[in-house]
Amino acid sequence: MKLLAPALLLALAAVLRAADEPAESAARILAWTKAISADEFEGRAPGSRGEDRTVAYLESEFRKLGLKPGNPDGTYVQKVPLAGITSRATLGFRIGTTEMPLTSVNDFVGLSTRITTKVEGKASDVVFVGYGVVAPEFDWDDYKGEDLRGKTLVMLINDPPVTNDRGELDPAVFGGKAMTYYGRWTYKYEVAAKLGAAACLIIHETGPAAYPFGVVVSSWGRENFELRAPDNNAGHVALSGWLTLDTAQRLIKASGRDFAELKRSAARRDFRPVPLGATADFTVENTLRNVDSRNVVALLPGSDPAVKGEHVIYNAHWDHLGMDERLTGDRIFNGAADNAAGVAMLLEIARTFSTGPAPRRNVLFLSVTAEEKGLLGARHYARQPLYPLERTLAVINMDGANQFGPTRDIEIVGLGSTTMDEIATELARAQDRVVRAESNPERGTYFRSDHFEFAKVGVPGFYAKAGRDFIGQPPDFAERKVNEYIARHYHQPSDDVKPDWTFGGAAQDAALLTKLGRQVAAADFWPEWKPGSPFRDRREQMLKGRR
Numbered sequence: 001m002k003l004l005a006p007a008l009l010l011a012l013a014a015v016l017r018a019a020d021e022p023a024e025s026a027a028r029i030l031a032w033t034k035a036i037s038a039d040e041f042e043g044r045a046p047g048s049r050g051e052d053r054t055v056a057y058l059e060s061e062f063r064k065l066g067l068k069p070g071n072p073d074g075t076y077v078q079k080v081p082l083a084g085i086t087s088r089a090t091l092g093f094r095i096g097t098t099e100m101p102l103t104s105v106n107d108f109v110g111l112s113t114r115i116t117t118k119v120e121g122k123a124s125d126v127v128f129v130g131y132g133v134v135a136p137e138f139d140w141d142d143y144k145g146e147d148l149r150g151k152t153l154v155m156l157i158n159d160p161p162v163t164n165d166r167g168e169l170d171p172a173v174f175g176g177k178a179m180t181y182y183g184r185w186t187y188k189y190e191v192a193a194k195l196g197a198a199a200c201l202i203i204h205e206t207g208p209a210a211y212p213f214g215v216v217v218s219s220w221g222r223e224n225f226e227l228r229a230p231d232n233n234a235g236h237v238a239l240s241g242w243l244t245l246d247t248a249q250r251l252i253k254a255s256g257r258d259f260a261e262l263k264r265s266a267a268r269r270d271f272r273p274v275p276l277g278a279t280a281d282f283t284v285e286n287t288l289r290n291v292d293s294r295n296v297v298a299l300l301p302g303s304d305p306a307v308k309g310e311h312v313i314y315n316a317h318w319d320h321l322g323m324d325e326r327l328t329g330d331r332i333f334n335g336a337a338d339n340a341a342g343v344a345m346l347l348e349i350a351r352t353f354s355t356g357p358a359p360r361r362n363v364l365f366l367s368v369t370a371e372e373k374g375l376l377g378a379r380h381y382a383r384q385p386l387y388p389l390e391r392t393l394a395v396i397n398m399d400g401a402n403q404f405g406p407t408r409d410i411e412i413v414g415l416g417s418t419t420m421d422e423i424a425t426e427l428a429r430a431q432d433r434v435v436r437a438e439s440n441p442e443r444g445t446y447f448r449s450d451h452f453e454f455a456k457v458g459v460p461g462f463y464a465k466a467g468r469d470f471i472g473q474p475p476d477f478a479e480r481k482v483n484e485y486i487a488r489h490y491h492q493p494s495d496d497v498k499p500d501w502t503f504g505g506a507a508q509d510a511a512l513l514t515k516l517g518r519q520v521a522a523a524d525f526w527p528e529w530k531p532g533s534p535f536r537d538r539r540e541q542m543l544k545g546r547r
Helices: 004-034 049-064 185-194 213-220 245-254 259-265 336-355 376-383 420-430 451-457 477-489 504-522 535-544
Strands: 077-095 097-100 108-113 119-129 153-154 197-203 224-225 239-243 275-300 311-315 362-367 392-399 411-414 434-437 461-464
Touching: 004 049, 004 336, 004 504, 049 275, 049 336, 077 239, 077 245, 077 376, 097 245, 108 213, 108 275, 108 535, 153 275, 185 197, 224 376, 239 245, 245 259, 245 275, 245 362, 275 336, 275 376, 311 336, 311 504, 336 362, 336 504, 362 504, 376 451, 392 451, 392 504, 411 420, 411 504, 420 434, 420 461, 420 504, 451 461, 451 535, 461 504
Parallel strands: 119 153, 153 197, 197 239, 311 362, 311 392, 392 461, 411 434
Antiparallel strands: 077 097, 077 224, 077 275, 108 239, 119 275, 275 362, 411 461
16 A cells, blocks of 8 residues: 655645534634633622632633733733722602602613712703714704703613605614614713713613613613723713613603604704703612722734734623522523623634744733623723734724524624725635625614724724524524524523534634734734724824824
């Protein structure tokens, strides 16, 4: 029998390894997801025993992969100074002589993000302010210069639904179907604080919010966090809250107005704030504690001294909602899909990098804290970076992963924002896949994950999600899975690893994202924001010094 030449044997072995790699990669991602979402991590809440165990586990895994500590101080962590805030809020309205007391959880959810033990408001005038948006680029101002200091603002979630002559949502105004940052609850509280309002109450509707009221209760009805900063309280209203749709309708009806008509009027540029003839009384008592939470960070040094100090960042948040002792039965919010799976992807990409040739530039693997509490870990890094942002090429973010199987496509959140889209399109083509825009832009996904904090200061971000065209599945398979997850498992204790999770699609996506980061790290040209991006000017200003 004639023996194969050594070179041919090596080539054959490489082919066999390549053929086995997707299945092996999927198995590793599944194993990491199971480990990180296990009960022993107690839901991975910041400032908890679960955080200690999660951080220790990630440090251990990064060491096993041969990655160096990512903090220049020689550790794998960046401290994130948080204030833990557990709020107990009361709220009621008065319309004339009629009292309208509200019940927490059933009628409203409220808290104060001011780092103080107690805030209160008495006889605060209640004003309906439409969608609560000031957008000069769209010639839109819901406030019209009204003095709203000390008042309680009630507003609608999402963007104003502006239609064109055909009665369709106008893509030229507030993105049409897509949610802009003006539609996010974070923006609405920010603008209310700038106006000096005492309280800001958002009317919850499941469709426009993209999640049921139970998600608000799960997320807000427990300890929340803010970054500790000297000027923290100046940027927050005394009471931030949500009203159920039924509660808002009762309030507006009691004021002698029609909710549907007010909502229609709020979709017009000539809308003006509407005093409801009601006053609000509220009290929020806060239990406070200082928490030094941690971002976990590992480094793979680059090989080219000519670009020393330049970085590409991969990011996935490690935190979730912890435990709720008030529940019966399962009390642990394991967060398997959100975001143990994303961290598992991060580890798999780190493993692939560590076993291959060194990248040209440094690659930083960052797993941040307190994403679920307002992107706080990412915000802290963006404000206090371990490495200069003007020498950071891009952030590649993972929030979730494709648990179910290979797809013929991959979705990019914010497609058309950066020049990384073209690289991803070519890499997808090499996998016999196509790139698509996100299926549900009205959910505002771009503004709900960590890359957004980097984008706000100018660093180009890339965020891909699972495709929707599953091989061997019916056309509605993805939509059914997504809707089931949002309705039954999102931010609930039932977000556990399911028997049908194979992560074959995650392995496919991890391979693409690994190659994307390698190309960005190797290229002579940096990723850029495309013309029209609101973040382009910020990047230009950032890079002036470097140039």
